[in-house]
Every structure is written in C-alpha cells, then in structure tokens.
Amino acid sequence: MRKTPKTSDKAVVLLSGGIDSAVTLYLVLKYGFRAFVLIFDYRQRHKKEISYAVRNAKNLAVPFEVIRISLPWGGSALTDRSIQIPEKQARKAIPVTYVPARNIIFLSFSVSFAEAIGAEKIFIGAHIQDYSGYPDCRPDFLTSFQNAANLGIKNKGIEIVAPLLKKRKSEIIELGLSLGVDFRNTWSCYRGGRTPCGKCDSCRYRLQGFAQAKVKDPLLSRENENYRESETNFR
Amino acid sequence: MRKTPKTSDKAVVLLSGGIDSAVTLYLVLKYGFRAFVLIFDYRQRHKKEISYAVRNAKNLAVPFEVIRISLPWGGSALTDRSIQIPEKQARKAIPVTYVPARNIIFLSFSVSFAEAIGAEKIFIGAHIQDYSGYPDCRPDFLTSFQNAANLGIKNKGIEIVAPLLKKRKSEIIELGLSLGVDFRNTWSCYRGGRTPCGKCDSCRYRLQGFAQAKVKDPLLSRENENYRESETNFR
Numbered sequence: 151m152r153k154t155p156k157t158s159d160k161a162v163v164l165l166s167g168g169i170d171s172a173v174t175l176y177l178v179l180k181y182g183f184r185a186f187v188l189i190f191d192y193r194q195r196h197k198k199e200i201s202y203a204v205r206n207a208k209n210l211a212v213p214f215e216v217i218r219i220s221l222p223w224g225g226s227a228l229t230d231r232s233i234q235i236p237e238k239q240a241r242k243a244i245p246v247t248y249v250p251a252r253n254i255i256f257l258s259f260s261v262s263f264a265e266a267i268g269a270e271k272i273f274i275g276a277h278i279q280d281y282s283g284y285p286d287c288r289p290d291f292l293t294s295f296q297n298a299a300n301l302g303i304k305n306k307g308i309e310i311v312a313p314l315l316k317k318r319k320s321e322i323i324e325l326g327l328s329l330g331v332d333f334r335n336t337w338s339c340y341r342g343g344r345t346p347c348g349k350c351d352s353c354r355y356r357l358q359g360f361a362q363a364k365v366k367d368p369l370l371s372r373e374n375e376n377y378r379e380s381e382t383n384f385r
Numbered sequence: 386m387r388k389t390p391k392t393s394d395k396a397v398v399l400l401s402g403g404i405d406s407a408v409t410l411y412l413v414l415k416y417g418f419r420a421f422v423l424i425f426d427y428r429q430r431h432k433k434e435i436s437y438a439v440r441n442a443k444n445l446a447v448p449f450e451v452i453r454i455s456l457p458w459g460g461s462a463l464t465d466r467s468i469q470i471p472e473k474q475a476r477k478a479i480p481v482t483y484v485p486a487r488n489i490i491f492l493s494f495s496v497s498f499a500e501a502i503g504a505e506k507i508f509i510g511a512h513i514q515d516y517s518g519y520p521d522c523r524p525d526f527l528t529s530f531q532n533a534a535n536l537g538i539k540n541k542g543i544e545i546v547a548p549l550l551k552k553r554k555s556e557i558i559e560l561g562l563s564l565g566v567d568f569r570n571t572w573s574c575y576r577g578g579r580t581p582c583g584k585c586d587s588c589r590y591r592l593q594g595f596a597q598a599k600v601k602d603p604l605l606s607r608e609n610e611n612y613r614e615s616e617t618n619f620r
Contacts, residue, residue, distance in 0.1 A: 215457055221494075222450055225501035244539050251497035254537050258493040259456075262486035266460035286537035294533035301529050302489050302521035304479050 160184045160269035162260045165207060165214070167199030167337040169356065170275030170314055172206055173326040177313055178273050179210065180329055186267060187214035188260055192221060192252070194228050195235075196342020206335045217259055225250045228340065235340045237349045245283050245351065247340060253286035254295065261299045261308060270307050277314040277322065279355055289315055319359030327365065334368045345373065348380030358384045395419050395504035397495045400442060400449070402434030402572040404591065405510030405549055407441055408561040412548055413508050414445065415564055421502060422449035423495055427456060427487070429463050430470070431577020441570045452494055460485045463575065470575045472584045480518050480586065482575060488521035489530065496534045496543060505542050512549040512557065514590055524550055554594030562600065569603045580608065583615030593619045 161183035165171045178185050189203045200216065207214040224230035226249040233246055253274070260272045276287035285291060289312070296310040314322050326333065338356040339346035346353050346369055357377075360367040361384035370378055396418035400406045413420050424438045435451065442449040459465035461484040468481055488509070495507045511522035520526060524547070531545040549557050561568065573591040574581035581588050581604055592612075595602040596619035605613055 217455065217457075219454055220452065221497055221501075222452075223498050223501035225497075248539060249497075250500040251493060251534070251538055254496055254534060255490070255493040258486060258490040261489055262456055262460075262484075263458050265485035266456075266458035285539060288536065291533065291536040294529075294536050298526065298529035298533040299486070299489060301523065301526040303486055304483060304520060 160186060160264075160267055161271040161273055162264045162267075162269050163187050163212075163273045164256055164260060164275070165189050165203045166275075167202030167206075168275070168352070169319070169326065169331075169333065169336050169338060169359070170277055170280075170322055171203070172275075172331055172333075172336050173322050173329065174273050174275040174314060175206065175210065175212070176326065176329040176331050179212070183271065185210075185212045186263065186269060187212050188256070188263060189214055189216045190256055190259075191216055191218045192229065192249070192255075193219075195231065195340070198339075198342040199337050202335055202337040209332070209335060215263070219255065221249065221255075223250070226252075235350050238351070238354070243283070244285065247351065248284055251286065253284070253291075257295055257299070257310065261303060264308055265303050265305055268305075270305075270309060272308065272310045274310065274312050275314055276312045277317050277319075279319055281315075318362070319355050320362035323359050323363040323365060327363075332368075345369075345371070346377045348377040353377070353380065354384075357381050361385055395421060395499075395502055396506040396508055397499045397502075397504050398422050398447075398508045399491055399495055399510070400424050400438045401510075402437030402441075403510070403587070404554070404561065404566075404568065404571050404573060404594070405512055405515075405557055406438070407510075407566055407568075407571050408557050408564065409508050409510040409549060410441065410445065410447070411561065411564040411566050414447070418506065420445075420447045421498065421504060422447050423491070423498060424449055424451045425491055425494075426451055426453045427464065427484070427490075428454075430466065430575070433574075433577040434572050437570055437572040444567070444570060450498070454490065456484065456490075458485070461487075470585050473586070473589070478518070479520065482586065483519055486521065488519070488526075492530055492534070492545065496538060499543055500538050500540055503540075505540075505544060507543065507545045509545065509547050510549055511547045512552050512554075514554055516550075553597070554590050555597035558594050558598040558600060562598075567603075580604075580606070581612045583612040588612070588615065589619075592616050596620055 227233040280287035462468040515522035575585040
C-alpha cells in the first residue's frame with residue numbers, strides 16, 4: 151500500500167516542447183515524484199513547442215501551468231523576428247538563439263511555484279550540448295542560482311536538479327526510449343513550420359542524436375523532404 | 386559640457402508605486418545614469434501602485450516597460466484575495482504579504498533587460514525594514530543572486546545595487562525630500578482604496594517614517610479620515 155506522498159514528493163518540472171525536458175518529465179515520474187509542470191509562452195517565434203509541451207503534459211495527466219511572459223527588449227533570434235535563425239552556429243560561441251537570462255527567469259518562476267505548493271525539487275533538462283553554448287545551462291550557474299534562491303525564499307530546502315546534465319543527445323534519446331517517451335510528441339526545430347526545417351542547430355542536434363542512438367526519428371515522415379535529406383548527413 | 390554617456394551609464398531601476406523605489410529612481414538620476422525603468426503588473430490586489438509608478442516614470446521622462454506576469458499559484462495576501470491583508474504583522478516573522486520569490490522573479494527580468502540594453506547596474510529599493518521580514522530583500526540574497534546571474538548570462542559585469550539598504554524609512558523620506566521627490570506620486574497602502582487605509586503594515590511604516598522625519602505626508606488630505614486618525618498614533 152502506497153503511503154500518502156510527503157511534501158518532498160512534489161517536484162516542479164520545466165517543460166518545453168523538446169526532447170530533453172520530455173525525457174526529464176518521464177524520469178521524474180519514474181522516480182515517483184508528483185510532477186507539476188511549468189510551460190513558458192515567452193512570445194517565442196512560434197507556438198508549436200508550447201502545443202507539444204501541453205500535449206505531453208496532458209498525455210501523462212500531469213498538472214501544468216502555462217506562464218505567459220514578454221521580454222519586450224528582444225535580443226535573441228528566438229524572440230526577435232528581425233534576427234535570422236542561423237543554419238550552423240559555431241559550437242563554442244554563445245549562439246544568437248540565446249535569450250537573455252531566459253533560464254534565470256524560468257527558474258525564478260519555478261522557485262515561486264515550488265515554494266507555493268511545497269515542492270522541494272525543481273527539474274530542468276539542461277545538458278552538456280546546451281551548456282557548451284548557453285551560459286544559463288551550465289552546472290556552476292545552476293548550483294549558484296539554487297544557493298541564491300534558498301537565501302531569498304521562506305522555505306530553505308529547494309534543490310535544482312538537472313538529471314541529464316552529463317548526457318549527450320544520443321544518450322538522452324536512448325534513456326527516453328527506455329522510459330517510453332513518445333518522441334512524436336516532441337518538437338525541436340527553432341522554426342515553426344509544418345515540418346522541421348532540418349537545418350537549424352536544434353534540428354541538427356536532434357538528427358545527430360537519433361543517428362548516434364541508431365534509432366529513426368519518428369518525425370522523419372515521407373512528406374518531410376528537407377528533414378529527411380538533412381538526416382542523411384548524420385548517418 | 387556633458388560627454389555622451391558610455392554604455393556603463395545605463396541602469397535598470399525596479400519601480401513599484403512606493404516610496405523606496407521612487408527615491409531610488411531619483412537617486413539614480415542624480416548619480417547621472419540613464420535610467421530604464423521596469424514596472425511589474427503581477428496581478429496584485431490592486432493596480433493603483435502600477436499607475437503611480439507609471440506616473441512617476443512619465444513625470445521624469447524616463448523610459449519604462451510594464452511587465453505583465455501571473456503567479457497563478459497564489460500564496461500571498463497581495464495576489465490571493467482569499468487571504469486577508471492583516472492590520473498588524475509581527476515584525477520578525479515573514480509576513481503573509483510575502484509573495485513567493487517575487488524579487489527573484491523581478492530581478493531575473495531586470496537581468497534580462499540589462500543584458501539586452503547593455504546596462505551594467507540594476508537598482509532596487511530594498512532596505513532594512515523590508516529585509517527584517519522579506520527574505521528576498523536581504524543583502525546576502527542580493528549578493529548571491531548577483532553572483533548567480535553573472536554566471537548565467539553572456540556579459541559578466543552586472544551589479545545589483547540597493548542604495549537604501551541600510552536606511553530607515555524616515556531617512557529614505559528625508560533623502561527623497563532632498564532629491565525633490567514628489568511624494569504625492571507614491572502609493573504605499575496594500576489595499577487599493579480611494580485613500581490609504583492607514584492600518585496595513587505598509588501604511589503604518591509610511592506614517593511612522595513621515596512622523597520620524599517630522600514631515601507631513603502629502604497623502605494626509607482632509608477627505609482622508611482613517612489615514613489622518615491613524616497618523617496621530619505615530620506623532
């Protein structure tokens with residue numbers, strides 16, 4: 151007989167429409183936490199990833215909140231249509247798809263949510279490939295933010311957990327498959343077309359990850375020539 | 386002749402409708418910074434403080450952004466109408482008017498804004514009376530958050546400045562008067578009535594501050610009996 155969950159059994163999970171946060175959510179559920187999902191509508195270039203995140207949360211019958219925010223100052227290709235989505239960004243530089251302080255903002259809301267519902271853990275899908283480019287995915291930032299947050303709130307035991315931190319995309323995909331993640335319900339492309347473009351960094355990492363995991367991306371449908379053509383580069 | 390301001394001359398200022406942030410804004414302008422104001426509409430109990438903040442920014446011809454956010458999880462008397470605004474809270478406990486992680490969220494947006502416009506300083510009106518009750522006003526939190534933020538962004542030199550930190554309310558009012566702050570354009574009451582209630586903590590601190598500074602609060606108009614009556618307690 152299962153005991154009534156303790157407060158510490160609640161966990162806040164940041165969910166975008168992508169692979170990493172989807173796998174994180176499945177992992178959190180497998181760990182036995184009661185997950186509470188946060189999805190952000192920050193007026194990104196397209197709403198597709200939001201609908202995929204919502205679909206994912208609904209499929210799993212997990213309670214979720216969609217938080218609408220605006221960052222009217224732009225400064226990123228993901229929020230500012232005057233900046234083009236690049237087709238291949240240098241691996242070591244901070245990409246133009248970096249949104250100023252995005253994860254700092256997302257984590258702040260999750261700290262508020264966690265405090266209000268009495269959750270002690272916040273899960274985020276940050277990992278190696280991200281933190282090579284995005285400073286707000288790096289482990290030292292996550293630890294430092296956790297420390298700051300615990301000084302600024304009423305309850306002091308909040309922990310920020312990034313269970314995929316040291317995994318490569320292919321390992322995340324393999325983990326997801328073992329957890330039963332339905333990757334049809336994930337969207338990675340920075341552009342919001344009917345089908346993924348296959349050319350932006352996010353598509354390329356995804357295709358490379360599936361190729362390295364030796365699994366076929368379920369988004370590779372027949373009507374999707376660009377994506378299929380791009381996929382051949384990673385075999 | 387004044388030189389063209391350098392990038393480092395830009396400053397983001399958090400502005401509520403209250404006394405502390407108004408004085409902070411005047412101080413920032415006196416220091417010679419080009420101020421960029423952030424005002425938050427977080428669906429607080431009343432919009433009055435937002436209109437006072439906007440009025441203040443407009444009067445000073447300072448550019449501002451009103452950021453609309455929602456914290457659907459409640460957890461505070463300021464956002465959740467099912468929790469009553471108390472008339473006298475214990476000084477040492479965290480008050481029910483504490484909004485979970487509010488300043489963490491506000492500071493996160495200000496870090497994003499600062500990064501996007503190339504500002505290096507963020508000014509916040511936190512001070513002693515606040516940080517006795519609100520953990521997200523405490524100096525160790527502010528320093529720790531600054532350190533975390535600098536790890537998570539592209540430009541590493543952001544500084545969070547709380548110039549009123551060690552001042553009592555009466556000293557802040559005296560400073561404001563010396564800077565020419567028009568206190569008619571400030572609103573402190575937690576309730577959003579036509580006139581201040583005189584009974585909530587925020588009114589009480591304000592009245593006490595003016596009394597100790599030996600100045601008459603310009604909000605003490607004749608049509609404002611409750612507030613005037615309450616004021617006599619602090620003489």
